[in-house]
Amino acid sequence: MDSTYTIIIADDHPLFRNALFQSVHMAISGANLIEADSLNGLLTVLSKEQEPDLLLLDLKMPGTNGLSGLIQLRAEYPDLPIVVISASEEPSVVTQVRSHGAFGFIPKSSDMRELIKALTQVLNGEPFFPEYATTHQINDELTEKIAALTPQQYRVLTMLSDGLLNKQIAYELNVSEATIKAHMTAIFRKLNVKNRTQAVILLQQREYEYS
Known part of the structure; x- marks a missing residue:
């Protein structure tokens, strides 16, 4: 796969960021990886980067409140592919993330193989959402x-x-x-x-x- 991808990992947990780093490197050798551990830090990174290829976004980190970070980023960077990575894996959460413009959703419980599969799929231009959530419809x-x-x-x-x-x-x-x-x-x-x-x-x- 093309090694010129620029991917931003926004998560305030160092151990999980490290796991994501390993997964991304296994899926895309030589990718340009950038870290952010808060919404303000992420916005600073985005202001400097020229059209990153993918943002991996945690729903819970400093500066965000549930969907607020995703909604703000979707409004300010409408063309940026955003994949949410979260420990909140309920179908209703996945459905709401999808309805607010996320390009994918990766549960934090995913193993390395699943992470690599998801990353490869989204970088090939195909949305990735868990199978258990694809048929869930929320009427709330x-x-x-x-x-x-x-x-x-x-x-x-x-x-x-x-x-x-x-x-x-x-x-x-x-x-x-x-x-x-x-x-x-x-x-x-x-x-x-x-x-x-x-x-x-x-x-x-x-x-x-x-x-």
């Missing part, structure tokens, strides 16, 4: 509501969940407080809730699956 009203949020609205909601005030969220996102209030109005409408407490409870009900 809450999931549909959250999926209706824009990436920015989802980021605002996760910041609400982290306990940030409107002023703090506005500062972090470099927008006005009026803009944040407008986002919150839209979030409440889409989630069919009346206040931030109810919105946060709904998000936490969904996020427990990724813990």
Whole structure:
């Protein structure tokens, strides 16, 4: 296989990153591998790299909250193939990852042979998802509501969940407080809730699956 691939591994667990490194080298000899252990670190890497071929993304690492990292990256880098690697292997999680634009999903319980098979498949341009999840269909009203949020609205909601005030969220996102209030109005409408407490409870009900 072509050895000029640039692959980013974003995971905050050194041992698992090392296992991924070994798998990638076995699948693609001489690939250019880059590490990131947080969302901020990953965004810094992406700002410097010219069109990496693949991102292997952990759902749980500093700076992310469930699907928030995937949603943000999908919005900012729509052409980047992203394969989620996670210990949360429930079919509903895989389905949601897929619906938010991931190119594949590799369970962290996969052995070396399975990792190599998955990496080879996605680098050949074919999505990879576990067989047990390919026929799973989720009909979850809450999931549909959250999926209706824009990436920015989802980021605002996760910041609400982290306990940030409107002023703090506005500062972090470099927008006005009026803009944040407008986002919150839209979030409440889409989630069919009346206040931030109810919105946060709904998000936490969904996020427990990724813990």
